Amino acid sequence: MMRNRALLTLWGGEFSARIGESMFQIALLWYLLEVTGSSVATGVVSMISYLPAILVGLWSGVIVDRRPYRQVLLQANAARLLLVLALPLLFAWRGLPVWGVAGLAFLISSAAAFFGPARDALIPRLAARGELLAANSLVQSAWQFSLLIGPFLAAAALPFMPTIDLFFLVAGAFALSLGVLLGLPRTPAAGAHAQAGPDVTRVVAAPEFGGAFWADFSEGLGYLWRERRVFWIWVVTVANNFFLMGPVIVGMPFYVKTHLGGDGSDFAIVEGTYAGGMIVSTWLIARFGARWNPTRMLCWGLIYDGLTYVPLLWVSTVPGTVAVILVHSLGIPTITISRLTALHRLVEGRMQGRVFAYFHLAVMGMTALSIGTVGIVLAWLPVNHLFWIIGLAAAGCGVFGLLHPTLRRA
Template structure:
C-alpha cells in the first residue's frame, strides 16, 4: 500500500528473519538511526506528542491532588491508567504480531489524541470531576495495551537489526527530551490558566505522529514475519519467554522495579505538597531534573554497543540505593539533585532491558515478548501504586520512597544471582591491586587455584 512520497518508487521491502543471526554492521555514532528517513519522521512526530503527554501527566496528577487532597487518589489514577496493561497486555502483543504495525499505530495514536481533547473540554468547561479523570486514564490505558507493543516492535521494522539498539536508545532520549520541556510548560500553564490547556495541547500534539506515519515510505520498511491467526498464541509466547533465561530474568527485574520503584507521581507530589510545601511549578522542576538525568542516560546508552545483563543488574541496584538516599535527603536541593542520577539509572534499566529483549527475541514473537515486558513494567503499577500511595499517606513520603528503593535493590541482587546461576557463573572477590575487585566469572575460572598462576 502506497502511503507517502516516493513510496511507489521505493526499493523492495527488506526481510530480516532473526535479529539474533543477522550479521550486524553498526554504522556507529550516537545518532546513526536518524540517517533513516522513516525513523526520522517517526522520531519527529514522537517528540511533539511526547511533550504533550508529559504536560498531561503533570496536569493530571496535580488536578487529582487538587480535587481530592490525597496521594492515594493520585495512585488510583496511575493504577487505572496501567491496569489494562496488566489485564490485557499479552493480547495486545498478539494483535501486534498479527497486524500491520503502521496501520495499527495510526489508529492508536489518533485515539490517544481524542482522549486528551475530551479531558480538556471537561476541564475547560468546569465540569471535570475526579471520576472523569479516572475514566480517561483507564481508556488511555486500553489504547496503550495495543500501542506499546506495536510501537516497540515497529522500531525494528523501520531501522533493521543493525541500528535497533541505537534507535531504542534514541526513542528514550526523545521521550526524556520531551520530559524536560513538558513538565516545565505544564507547571507554567497550570499556575497561569489551569490544567485544561495542558490537556488540550496534548490532544492536538498527536497530529504530529499521525502525519509522520502517513508520510513514511512503506517499501523501505524491514518487513518482519507476521504471526498467522491461530489458537494458543498467548501460551506459545509465555512458554517461549519462560524457557529463555535471557528473556525471563530481565522481565522479572523490570517487573519489580516498575511495580515498586517507579511510583514517582505519588512520591514527588507528596514531597512537594507535604515535605517542601511548594506548588505545581516546583513539581514540574523536580520532573525536569529527573528528565535531565534520563536524557543523559539515554544518550550514553545510544553510544554503547551492547545490552549486557550485568549492566541491567548494576543499574537496578544503584537505582535502589539512590532512591533510599533521596528518601533520607535532609534538604530540598539535596533531594532535587539526587533525582538526576536516579533518572540516569532508571533510563539505563529501561533501554538495556528493552533493546536486549528485542535482540534476543524471535521476530515472529517479538510483539508478545515486548507486550509481556511492558505488561510487567507498566502493568505492575496498578498493584504497586495503591499500596505505595497508602504507605505514603499513612507513614509519610520519606517512608514510601524508602520502601520503593529497598524493593528495587533487593530485586536487583536476587536477579543478579539468578542470572549468574543460569550462566554457570559465580561471584569472585579479589582485592589485589590491578584486578577487578568484584566480578562474575565462569565457575571453572573462579574455582581454579590462584597458585597455578602465581610466581614461585
C-alpha cells in the same frame, strides 16, 4: 542514526506522543483536584488510568503481531486524539462527572497499551542488528526530552486557560504525532516476517482471526515461559517496578511537601532533574555502550538505580534532593535501553509484539499496584525511610540478576 530517515520519523512521532502523555497527566491530575478537592478521588482515577496495562496488556500483543506496526501506531494515536478531545467537548456540552473522566482515562491508556509494544517491535525493522543499541538510545531520548518540554508547555499554558482547555493542547500533540508517523515506511505484519528473528527474511503467512487468536495468545505466554532468559528478565522487571514506581510517582511529591517543606515549584524542579541526567546518560550509552553486554548492563543499572535512592533518608533540603536525583537519573537509561536492546536480540521477530506487551504489563501494571501499596504504607512509615527501603529492595533485583545462572548467560 542521523541518516536513518525512518528511525528519525519514529523518533518524531514518539516525541510528540510523549509530550501529549506528559501534558495529559498534568491536566488530568490538576482537573481532578480542582473539581473534587479530594486526594483520594484523584489517586483512584490515576490508578484506574494504569489498569489497562493489566487488563489489556496480556492480549494486546497478539493484535500488535497480527497487524503492520505502522498501522497499529497510527490507529492508537488516532484513538487517543479523539478520546482526549472528548474530555473538553463533553465538559462544554453537559459537564463531565468524575466517573466520565475515569472512563475516558481508562480508554486513553488502553490505546497506549497497543502503541508501546508496536513502537518497540518496529525498531529492529528500521535499524540493522549492530545499530540496535544506538537506535534504542535515540528513541528513548524522545521520552527524556518530553519530560522537560511537556511540563514546561503545561506550566506556560495554565495561567492563560482553564485546566479543561489544556486537553486541547494534549490532543494537538497526538495529532502532530499522527501526522509525523504517517511518514513511516509501510512494513508487513509480524506474521509476514521471519520466524527466527528480525534479520531473517523467510516469509510465513499471518494467522487469521477467530480461534487462532487464542492460539496466538497461548503461544505468546508459552514463549515467555520457555525462553528462560526472556522470562527471568521479565520477572526482574516486575519486581523492580513494583518496588520503585509507587515511590517515584506518589512518594516523591509527598517527600518534597512533607519532608522538605517544599512547594509545587520545588517539586517541578526535582522532576525536571530526572530528564537532565537521563539525557546525558543516553548520549554516553549511544556513544560507548556497544561493547557492553546489555543484560549485565541492565543488572548493574538496577543496582545503581536502587542504591542512589538510599541517600534520600538523610537529605533535608531541596538542593540536596536535586543533587541526589541528578546522580540517580544517570542510571535510568542503563535499564530502559539495555533491556530493550537485550529483548531485540533474544526474541524472535514474529513474537516481539506479544513479548513487549508483556513487558508493558510488567512496567505499567506494577506501577498501578505499587501506587496503591505506597499510599497505604505512607500512612505509617515516614517517606524518607520509604526511599531507603525500596532502594535496597530494587538494588536486590539487580544482584539477583547478576547471580542467576540463566541471566549470566544472556
